Amino acid sequence: PTDEGVEAEEKVRRDVDVEVNGKRFQVAMWVPESALTASAPATGGAAARARPRRAGGSGGAARAGTGSIAVPMQGTIVRVEVEVGASVAVGQVVCVLEAMKMENNVASDVAGTVAEVKVAPGQAVGAGDIAVVITPDALAP
Numbered sequence: 298p299t300d301e302g303v304e305a306e307e308k309v310r311r312d313v314d315v316e317v318n319g320k321r322f323q324v325a326m327w328v329p330e331s332a333l334t335a336s337a338p339a340t341g342g343a344a345a346r347a348r349p350r351r352a353g354g355s356g357g358a359a360r361a362g363t364g365s366i367a368v369p370m371q372g373t374i375v376r377v378e379v380e381v382g383a384s385v386a387v388g389q390v391v392c393v394l395e396a397m398k399m400e401n402n403v404a405s406d407v408a409g410t411v412a413e414v415k416v417a418p419g420q421a422v423g424a425g426d427i428a429v430v431i432t433p434d435a436l437a438p
Contacts, residue, residue: 306330364407364431370424372396374416379429383411391429392416409433 308327315322368374376393379385390402391411413430416422 364409364412364433365427366391366403366405366429366431367425368392368394368403368416368422368428369401370394370396372401372422374418374420374422374428375400376418377414377416379411379414381411381414385409385411385431391431394422394428403428405429405431407431407433 306329309330311326311328313324313326315324372394373396374392375395377391378393379389379391385391385405386408387405389405391405392403394401394403409431411429412432414428415430416426416428422428
């Protein structure tokens, strides 16, 4: 339930694989859309096949992102998937971060043009470090 006049943040479904005591489970979670802006599931597993879906049936325009794409946790950059001048879409993987022996995709939160790549493969990064800067389409010349 929400208070009148207070707009609830739109939720999206995120399917993830978890392992508990050596057994694998697929878990569906409904999370705020803003929680998906910094990372996405690693490629190759069942979680990679599932795409986030909006709660409710109406859909709608995606919320605009900041364009400063930060890594969600400490780790090492494995791959950089974009270069300066490239066009990117919302949710497109911009780099891959290895943390705790797992690869985590770092995705764009905005559609636009890559203005700056601040990381390189093999580089150690901390939680919140900016990996890529994107000029949103609305601001591009």
